[in-house]
Amino acid sequence: MIETRDLSKSFGPVQVLRSVSFSLHDGETLVVMGRSGCGKSVVLKHLIGLMKPDSGDVLVDGESIVGLPERKLTDVRRKIGMLFQSAALFDSMSVGENLAFPLREQGVHDEKEINTRIAEALEMVDLPGEEEKMPADLSGGMRKRVGLARTIIGRPRVILYDEPTTGLDPVTSDSINHLIRRLQRRLRVTSIVVTHDMKTAFHCADRVTFLHEGRAHFTGPIAEFRDSTDPVLADFIQGRSGDTD
Amino acid sequence: MFTAIGRNTFSFLGYAGEVAQLFRDTVISMFVAPIRWRLAFQQIVEIGARSQLVVIVTGAFTGAVFAAQLFFQLRGFGMESTVGSVTAVAMFRELAPALTGLMVAGRVGAAIAAEIGTMKVTEQIDALRSLGVHPTDYLVVPRTIAMMISMPLLVGEACMLSLISAYLVSVPLLGVSEPHYLRNLYQWVTLFDVYKALIKGFLFGIIIVFVASHEGLKTTNGAAGVGKAPTEAVVISSLAILAANFILTFLLNIFLPAGSS
Numbered sequence: 134m135i136e137t138r139d140l141s142k143s144f145g146p147v148q149v150l151r152s153v154s155f156s157l158h159d160g161e162t163l164v165v166m167g168r169s170g171c172g173k174s175v176v177l178k179h180l181i182g183l184m185k186p187d188s189g190d191v192l193v194d195g196e197s198i199v200g201l202p203e204r205k206l207t208d209v210r211r212k213i214g215m216l217f218q219s220a221a222l223f224d225s226m227s228v229g230e231n232l233a234f235p236l237r238e239q240g241v242h243d244e245k246e247i248n249t250r251i252a253e254a255l256e257m258v259d260l261p262g263e264e265e266k267m268p269a270d271l272s273g274g275m276r277k278r279v280g281l282a283r284t285i286i287g288r289p290r291v292i293l294y295d296e297p298t299t300g301l302d303p304v305t306s307d308s309i310n311h312l313i314r315r316l317q318r319r320l321r322v323t324s325i326v327v328t329h330d331m332k333t334a335f336h337c338a339d340r341v342t343f344l345h346e347g348r349a350h351f352t353g354p355i356a357e358f359r360d361s362t363d364p365v366l367a368d369f370i371q372g373r374s375g376d377t378d
Numbered sequence: 379m380f381t382a383i384g385r386n387t388f389s390f391l392g393y394a395g396e397v398a399q400l401f402r403d404t405v406i407s408m409f410v411a412p413i414r415w416r417l418a419f420q421q422i423v424e425i426g427a428r429s430q431l432v433v434i435v436t437g438a439f440t441g442a443v444f445a446a447q448l449f450f451q452l453r454g455f456g457m458e459s460t461v462g463s464v465t466a467v468a469m470f471r472e473l474a475p476a477l478t479g480l481m482v483a484g485r486v487g488a489a490i491a492a493e494i495g496t497m498k499v500t501e502q503i504d505a506l507r508s509l510g511v512h513p514t515d516y517l518v519v520p521r522t523i524a525m526m527i528s529m530p531l532l533v534g535e536a537c538m539l540s541l542i543s544a545y546l547v548s549v550p551l552l553g554v555s556e557p558h559y560l561r562n563l564y565q566w567v568t569l570f571d572v573y574k575a576l577i578k579g580f581l582f583g584i585i586i587v588f589v590a591s592h593e594g595l596k597t598t599n600g601a602a603g604v605g606k607a608p609t610e611a612v613v614i615s616s617l618a619i620l621a622a623n624f625i626l627t628f629l630l631n632i633f634l635p636a637g638s639s
């Protein structure tokens with residue numbers, strides 16, 4: 134479905150990705166973990182061509198997207214929905230207009246259908262009836278959920294979630310975890326979930342990839358990840374910094 | 379010294395190249411992607427509404443002071459009835475387009491750079507792209523169309539107001555004889571002068587929209603970057619307008635020679 138090969142990317146003098154390779158199979162959920170700033174968001178942006186790697190390749194359905202010009206990427210992007218870490222709502226539009234946007238771009242023009250689907254999507258993220266609000270009036274967690282609604286409303290085959298539960302209270306987090314699971318089970322959505330949240334990981338993951346020092350340090354089943362004796366993974370899982378008072 | 383000049387020439391050419399690239403993208407977009415007319419009309423309203431006050435005040439007061447100065451100078455030669463025609467020619471050919479351009483660069487150019495810059499640093503532009511929408515199609519083309527339509531209208535408006543204010547200052551206020559004033563005006567001001575004003579306005583609008591959009595799209599560094607983008611957009615597009623005005627004056631004089639009609 135999606136595969137990266139030896140992805141590398143630098144910003145100025147800082148090499149964020151050295152050689153990231155992993156693959157995502159049809160219908161599976163891959164959880165990507167790693168310390169803040171290790172390049173998880175950067176990896177996601179490469180998968181839909183928002184960033185171009187310095188070297189390496191990204192394959193979607195077996196075809197390289199790295200050399201594609203912006204206009205040719207539209208087809209790939211319609212298949213893949215992305216929830217941005219910052220939610221990236223359109224500030225000038227109400228919540229309802231934000232959600233209508235992907236639908237209109239896909240050529241849905243029936244206002245009744247649009248309104249029904251907006252209501253449905255808001256229901257799914259526990260924000261029913263919030264169509265009229267402007268993004269500036271929402272809390273961080275609500276923005277995240279509206280962003281999630283905007284991502285799923287176009288019914289993409291693949292969803293990339295960038296920290297879907299960060300900043301949410303535990304109850305809302307739990308309902309988002311269930312939503313991810315539901316989309317995965319019922320609609321057979323393939324997904325990548327970037328998260329720091331162990332609960333999300335255990336709830337959703339088929340496999341885990343751990344990014345460390347610009348590489349996919351570990352890729353494997355969640356149980357193996359949890360029980361790993363590798364000091365890097367163990368420190369991360371148990372939240373040890375190595376500092377002493 | 380020479381290396382400094384060399385470096386500046388290089389960075390100027392580099393910048394012009396980047397803006398030209400955006401221009402090319404925009405032309406391509408107009409042909410390959412459907413034009414979003416609804417957004418273009420919204421932008422016309424924005425640009426038009428935002429610019430009314432400055433254009434009216436600029437046109438009216440510049441025309442008025444220009445006419446008054448001319449009157450004081452020409453009265454000694456008994457040529458005060460030419461005040462209207464000289465004011466109109468100066469306003470149409472030079473002052474109205476340049477001043478309107480500078481004013482619109484300040485209001486609209488800054489707003490465009492700030493809006494697009496904010497969208498850039500808050501990942502809204504990435505969000506557009508992720509939904510399969512090309513930022514040039516969605517952001518730059520509607521603003522370009524709006525500017526191409528609005529700027530000639532705004533320049534025309536400034537010209538009209540300068541005509542009216544020059545008349546009011548000269549005839550009722552300073553007592554120039556009305557028939558002489560009007561005869562000179564009809565004799566010396568031609569349709570070519572109006573064309574020059576509109577052509578210059580059109581081209582200045584294009585300079586503003588591409589410089590401002592470019593500044594917005596290349597914004598980085600979060601809020602600090604968003605603070606810088608409008609300032610840069612205003613400074614660069616104003617300088618570009620002044621330089622272009624000089625070149626255009628000569629070019630337009632070849633194609634639309636002064637004094638003929």
Ligand SMILES: Nc1ncnc2c1ncn2[C@@H]1O[C@H](COP(=O)(O)OP(=O)(O)O)[C@@H](O)[C@H]1O
Pocket residue numbers: 144149167168169170171172173174175176
């Ligand atoms: N557009 C960009 N320009 C410059 N540096 C960037 C950009 N995007 C990300 N970075 C840098 O890349 C590194 C990884 O960022 P990111 O992928 O957001 O980390 P995370 O794993 O927390 O999501 C950070 O050091 C960040 O500063």
Ligand SMILES: [Mg+2]
Pocket residue numbers: 173174175218295
């Ligand atoms: Mg991130």
